[in-house]
Amino acid sequence: MTNEIPFKKIWWEDPLFKSSTAFLAWFVFGLSVLLVFILGKFSLPSIAQFGLHFFSSTEWNPVTENFGALPFIYGTIVSSLIAILIAVPLSLGVALYLSELGPMWIRNPLNFLIELLAAIPSVIYGLWGIFVLVPFVRKYVEPFLSACFGFHPLFQGPMYGIGMLSAGIILSIMIIPTISSISREVFSLVPASLKEGAFAIGATRWEMIRLVMLPYGRSGVLGAVILGLGRALGETMAVTMVIGNRPDIAISLFAPAHTMSSVIANEFSEATTSLYAASLMEIGLALLVLTLALNILARMLVWSFYGKAKGTRA
Amino acid sequence: MKSHLRRRAENKIMTGLMFLFAILTIIPLISIFAFVITKGVTSINLDFFTHLPKPVGEPGGGMANAIVGTLLLVSLACLWAIPVGILAGVYMVEFAGPRIASTIRFTADVLSGIPSIVIGVFAYSLMVLPMRSFSTISGAFALGFMLIPTVLRTTEEMIKLVPQTLREGALALGISRFKTTIHIVLSTTLPGIITGTLLGVARIAGETAPLLFTAFGNRVWSTNLFEPIAALPLQIFVYAISPFEDWQRQAWAGALVLIMMVFVLSVVSRSATKRKYSFS
Amino acid sequence: MENDTIETEMTAEQTMTPSLEETRKVKMFTEDLKAYFGTFRALHGIDMRIFSNRATAIIGPSGCGKSTFIRCLNRMHEFVPGARTEGKVFLDEKDLFKKDIDLIEIRRSIGMVFQRPNPFPTLSIYDNVCAGLKLSGIKNKSFLNQAVEESLLKAALWEEVKDKLNHSGMSLSGGQQQRLCIARALAVKPEVILFDEPCSALDPISTGKVEELIHSLKENYTIVIVTHNMQQAARISDYTGYFYLGTLVEFGATKKIFTNPDKQETEDYITGRFG
CATH class of the missing domain: 1.20.5 (Single alpha-helices involved in coiled-coils or other helix-helix interfaces)
Structure with missing residues (x-):
């Protein structure tokens, strides 16, 4: 029996398909490498001019062309730390409530709402921040903190509302979905046998969480927190809109500040001289390196946790 | 005790x-x-959808150009980023060895963690500087670049779920690798890929930072690909930090429109997965 | 009971002596075929002949390499990451492992039916059957219609599905799905059809139907069937090869293998003293 079907032969179809998908995959890889390269290349004038001094100098003066990034680094780190401080307990609470403590009927709707939080665009957080959060912080939060902890310089000074504290609060809201969703996944991977073991020796649900789930999921939760920290460090719009954009290092959390991303957002299109632009590029490069390092660390932690969870299951 | x-x-x-x-x-x-x-x-009112912004300080006007601008920017971003993301994802699962696949996966994961402002600066250096003008295409490039990791990883995860026997079933009929991938593998996982992609699109539609130095914003009507173009998030940003009450009012209207766009995309994306196929 | 069936259905072929077998037309044969998964060798040099228009069964305990063997016959084995082959496989005079061989053509001449029914979930029954034609560039509507009807008729499925050709292939029962997959393989007009434990996921009634079908296909096609079910091998095959630990222990007429095998291991396996 011979093959009498008039098949069409397109010999180049498969080789072309394979090579074009390969090309596009490497294209994505290449673009990412190019990103690091370009940022590096464009920051060269600033790196050559200021060296390491760039990261320790607090002067930021476009007129005299003297640039130091310390106020921005300080602002980025402090605002992110505030965010982590608020977001971690809240996210863990949400994650535990969603995976272990809450009644079944509430879990899905609650989870949906938390996911919505992640879908809101940054600029809308900023808008809400300016007109709702900042007045609230000025009227209630800052007076309260000043009354309770006013003995410490962190909580002294004029209360503008606009400033480091508001930036930290808004960041915390924005990173809660990241931390809580990964933590929830981590908690759901705690082997049932371990949990049952704790119940079998008479532990209450909370004791089981404290003695089994939290220690078991530690590396995964830590990864989630670092991933959240990465988000907070790089967040731009909402922070820019509420932090006040003043390149000073003030001890008080009530005072306006500036972050690495917000200074780029504010000044990049006005950077007329090449050194000015290069300095902003270098801040971008530093931000890139920082977030890359944190992301890689976080992913390694989460991966190692998944590896462990798979191991105990099998 | x-x-x-x-x-x-x-x-x-x-x-x-x-x-x-x-x-x-x-x-x-x-x-x-x-x-x-x-x-x-x-x-919000009809003017908001049909009028251009008024000059500084003058009340009235709308964001017609910004709405169209956002739609154009997002469509152009999808136009280049979705094919690149899907095909790169296909390469990872169908052709690449484990080493290369994890390299690409790692790249995509790292890419999704890069701050959006850095992507904006990158797009500025790569496209705006050489072309000597803020432009629609540079904005679409930045947004698309942010969309790629989502599309790529979704495609990878979804294709991995396609049972090997389905591929073998097609190849055993003498169907080419290309046709097998397009008509059997991808068409089977399409709902999942659409869901993930639309969620990513919803995210980039609200992005502001990558557009600051690329699309830049425009107070007049323009859909020229090589000129600055208005975008809804940019306009909201500019109006929100302005001292004029009427502009602040319009910022809220813009926020409502933007949030509706984002949530419609999210809801549509969820409904795409409702169509489920059982594999056996 | 089982033995009775074999006795009554026994054909002249099954009692043939090995020397007479040599005169039959050989459709495919392998020479020193070795298959690897990474560094693990699954087949240790198989020499085997597959006779034209006959059904050849491959039996053996699980893990003996029988599936790997038939997956080498249409070069599906090397699709698994890290897998490779050595040796030779011939279809008529064609060396299938030659460098410039057209894989697509090979797979059209050598169809395959898998362990579990795997209809394409997004395609209709009609499109499932003509997928191999349509996706290889054939657009002529009347040609496709004819091919679909012909293939479904040959697969004994036409009567059951002719009124719902545009329904999803997944809407059929397991046994129907498997016959759909057979129809799909028939549509590209193969010369050889490989069955990889085609009934292992089916109920007894569906199994009966598929076996009947395979029996009728022998007229026009060369059949190779892997099975772990010895009764099935005895019922439908003319020749049987017994595999153990990646080697072909014994090959011969089914009748001989099942009644008077040369090797003690074969007899142990057949009589159930093993595995």
């Missing part, structure tokens, strides 16, 4: 505390929605 009663009380208190945390998290969400909806609805 703590007494039984104390341990039970502790359990109750901690459960209550976690519940309180969950509620505390929801409060900002409710507040944001309440304000965007009430302030947005009272500020």
Whole structure:
């Protein structure tokens, strides 16, 4: 029996398909490498001019062309730390409530709402921040903190509302979905046998969480927190809109500040001289390196946790 | 040893505390929605959709150009990023060895963690500087670059779910690798890929930072690919930080429109997965 | 009972002596075929002949390499990451492992039916059957219609599905799905059809139907069937090869293998003293 079907032969179809998908995959890889390269290349004038001094100098003066990034680094780190401080307990609470403590009927709707939080665009957080959060912080939060902890310089000074504290609060809201969703996944991977073991020796649900789930999921939760920290460090719009954009290092959390991303957002299109632009590029490069390092660390932690969870299951 | 009663009380208190945390998290969400909806609805009108912005300080006008601009920017971003993401994802699962696949996967994961402002600066250096002009295409490039990791990883995860026997079934019929991938593998996982992609699109539609130095914004009507173009998030940003009450009012209206766009995309994406196929 | 069936259905072929077998037309044969998964060798040099228009059964305990063997016959084995082959496989005079061989053409001449029914979930029954034609560039509507009807008729499925050709292939029962997959393989007009434990996921009634079908296909096609079910091998095959630990222990007429095998291991396996 011979093959009498008039098949069409397109010999180049498969080789072309394979090579074009390969090309596009490497294209994505290449673009990412190019990103690091370009940022590096464009920051060269600033790196050559200021060296390491760039990261320790607090002067930021476009007129005299003297640039130091310390106020921005300080602002980025402090605002992110505030965010982590608020977001971690809240996210863990949400994650535990969603995976272990809450009644079944509430879990899905609650989870949906938390996911919505992640879908809101940054600029809308900023808008809400300016007109709702900042007045609230000025009227209630800052007076309260000043009354309770006013003995410490962190909580002294004029209360503008606009400033480091508001930036930290808004960041915390924005990173809660990241931390809580990964933590929830981590908690759901705690082997049932371990949990049952704790119940079998008479532990209450909370004791089981404290003695089994939290220690078991530690590396995964830590990864989630670092991933959240990465988000907070790089967040731009909402922070820019509420932090006040003043390149000073003030001890008080009530005072306006500036972050690495917000200074780029504010000044990049006005950077007329090449050194000015290069300095902003270098801040971008530093931000890139920082977030890359944190992301890689976080992913390694989460991966190692998944590896462990798979191991105990099998 | 703590007494039984104390341990039970502790359990109750901690459960209550976690519940309180969950509620505390929801409060900002409710507040944001309440304000965007009430302030947005009272500020929005027909002019908002049909008029261009008025000169500084003059009341009235709308964001017609920004709405069209956002639609154009997002469509162009999808146009280049979705094919690149899907085909790169296909390469990872169908052709690449484990080493190369994890390299690409790692690249995509790292890419998704890069701050959007850095992507904006990159697009500026790569496209705006050589072309000597802010432009629609540079904005679309930046947004697309942010979309790629989502599309790529979704495609990878979805294609991995396609049973090997389905591929073998097609190849055993003498169907080419290309046709097998397109008509059998991808068409089977399409709903999942659409869901993931639309969620990514919803995210980039609201992005502002990558557009600051690329699309830049434009107060007049333009759909020219090589000129600055208005975008809804940019316009909201500019109006929100302005001292004029009428502009702030329009910022809320813009926020309402933007949030609707984002949520419609999210809801549509979820409904795409409702169509489920069972593999056997 | 089982033995009775074999006795009554026994054909002249099954009692043939090995020397007479040599005169039959050989459709495919392998020479020193070795298959690897990474560094693990699954087949240790198989020499085997597959006779034209006959059904050849491959039996053996699980893990003996029988599936790997038939997956080498249409070069599906090397699709698994890290897998490779050595040795030779011939279809008529064609060396299938030659460098410039057209894989697509090979797979059209050598169809395959898998362990579990695997209809394409997004395609209709009609499109499932003509997928191999349509996706290889054939657009002529009447040609496709004819091919679909012909293939479904040959697969004894036409009567059951002719009124719902545009329904999803997944809407059929397991046994129907498997016959759909057979129809799909028939549509590209293969010369050889490989069955990889085609009934292992089916109920007894569906199994009966598929076996009947395979029996009728022998007229026009060369059949190779892997099975772990010895009764099935005895019922439908003319020749049987017994595999153990990646080697072909014994090959011969089914009748001989099942009644008077040369090797003690074969007899142990057949009589159930093993595995």
